[in-house]
Amino acid sequence: AQSVTQPDIHITVSEGASLELRCNYSYGATPYLFWYVQSPGQGLQLLLKYFSGDTLVQGIKGFEAEFKRSQSSFNLRKPSVHWSDAAEYFCAVATMDTGRRALTFGSGTRLQVQP
Amino acid sequence: GAGVSQSPSNKVTEKGKDVELRCDPISGHTALYWYRQSLGQGLEFLIYFQGNSAPDKSGLPSDRFSAERTGGSVSTLTIQRTQQEDSAVYLCASRFDRVTEAFFGQGTRLTVV
Numbered sequence: 001a002q003s004v005t006q007p008d009i010h011i012t013v014s015e016g017a018s019l020e021l022r023c024n025y026s027y028g029a030t031p032y033l034f035w036y037v038q039s040p041g042q043g044l045q046l047l048l049k050y051f052s053g054d055t056l057v058q059g060i061k062g063f064e065a066e067f068k069r070s071q072s073s074f075n076l077r078k079p080s081v082h083w084s085d086a087a088e089y090f091c092a093v094a095t096m097d098t099g100r101r102a103l104t105f106g107s108g109t110r111l112q113v114q115p
Numbered sequence: 116g117a118g119v120s121q122s123p124s125n126k127v128t129e130k131g132k133d134v135e136l137r138c139d140p141i142s143g144h145t146a147l148y149w150y151r152q153s154l155g156q157g158l159e160f161l162i163y164f165q166g167n168s169a170p171d172k173s174g175l176p177s178d179r180f181s182a183e184r185t186g187g188s189v190s191t192l193t194i195q196r197t198q199q200e201d202s203a204v205y206l207c208a209s210r211f212d213r214v215t216e217a218f219f220g221q222g223t224r225l226t227v228v
Contacts, residue, residue, distance in 0.1 A: 034216055043119075043206060043219035090158065092217075103148065103210070103217055107157040 002027040004093050006106035013081050014114045021076040021109050023091030032094040033074040035065055038108075039087045047089075050074065061085070086113045117141065121207050121220035128197055128227055136192040136223045140209030147184055148217065149192050150206045151176075158206070164190065197227045 003026045013019055025031060032051050036044040048059025055067040065076045074091060091106040120139040128134050140147050149161040160174035164184040175181070179197075184190040194201055204224050208217040 036219075043221045044208075044217075045219075046216050049216050103146075103163075105150075105158045105160075 002031060002093050002095050002104050004091055004104050004106035006089075006091055006109050008109045009107070010110045010112070012112040012114060015083050016080050019076075019078045019081045019085070019111070021089050021091075021111070023074045023076065023106060025072050025074065025091075025093045027072075027093060027095060029095070030069065033065075033067060034092040034094070035059065035063070035074070035076050036090045036092060036105075037061075037087050038090065044090060047076070081111075081113055083113045083115065086111055119207055119209050119218050119220035121205075121223050123223060124221065125224045126226070128225070130199060130227055131196055133193065133195045134197055134225065136194075136205050136225070138190045138192070138207030138209075138220060140188065140190070140207070141211075141218055142188075144209035144211050144218075145187070146210040146212065146217075147190050148208045148210075149182055149190070150208070151203045152206060152222070153203045161192070161205075194225075197225075199227045201225060202227045 005024045007022050034049045035047040037047050038044045047063050048057050048065055050057050050067045058064050063078050065074055067074050088108045088110050090108045094103045119141055122137045145166045147164040151159040151161055162175055162182045163171040179195045182192045202225055204222040206219055206222045208219045210217045
């Protein structure tokens with residue numbers, strides 16, 4: 001079965017600084033990959049997704065992520081963080097395995113932004 | 116509306132009572148998920164419905180929890196004899212198929228007093 005690891009539980013960055021959130025997955029084939037953001041008291045919103053093709057994908061709110069097959073990673077990046085980016089970020093993996101859950105989330109990374 | 120709708124948005128119940136949480140997925144979405152999110156925690160998978168297949172109930176924490184999906188659309192999560200540890204936000208999500216992203220509702224915040 002697939003699994004997703006987000007090694008950083010909590011990250012603090014200064015406003016204007018760059019950001020990278022790590023995500024590693026375990027799966028035998030190329031999965032479908034997603035990043036979601038959850039603002040306090042809200043549901044999850046899709047930031048970006050990777051299905052195939054260009055390994056660098058652009059998302060909303062200035063975020064991007066790069067799929068690296070050799071490292072089984074799909075790290076989320078933003079060149080300049082805004083205070084409004086403070087939220088919880090979840091990486092997710094989807095597969096075509098029949099009879100399985102087909103969508104697995106990491107445990108999340110909480111981002112705090114300092115002024 | 117076009118999104119996933121959950122009701123109620125907030126529910127306060129007394130310990131030992133039964134509660135029902137409702138999820139209206141996006142029309143045409145074949146997959147539906149329930150997750151639980153305790154305060155400050157990640158997403159805990161509860162149950163997954165995919166079309167007419169038998170649901171994946173492997174995440175239900177006890178036999179007090181059950182869920183149904185009627186007509187391949189609306190789903191109800193039922194918690195019987197609620198306990199204080201059941202207090203959490205219950206999130207529902209739906210997907211069109213296995214290769215698309217999941218869309219989440221705003222959740223139901225359950226408080227057991």
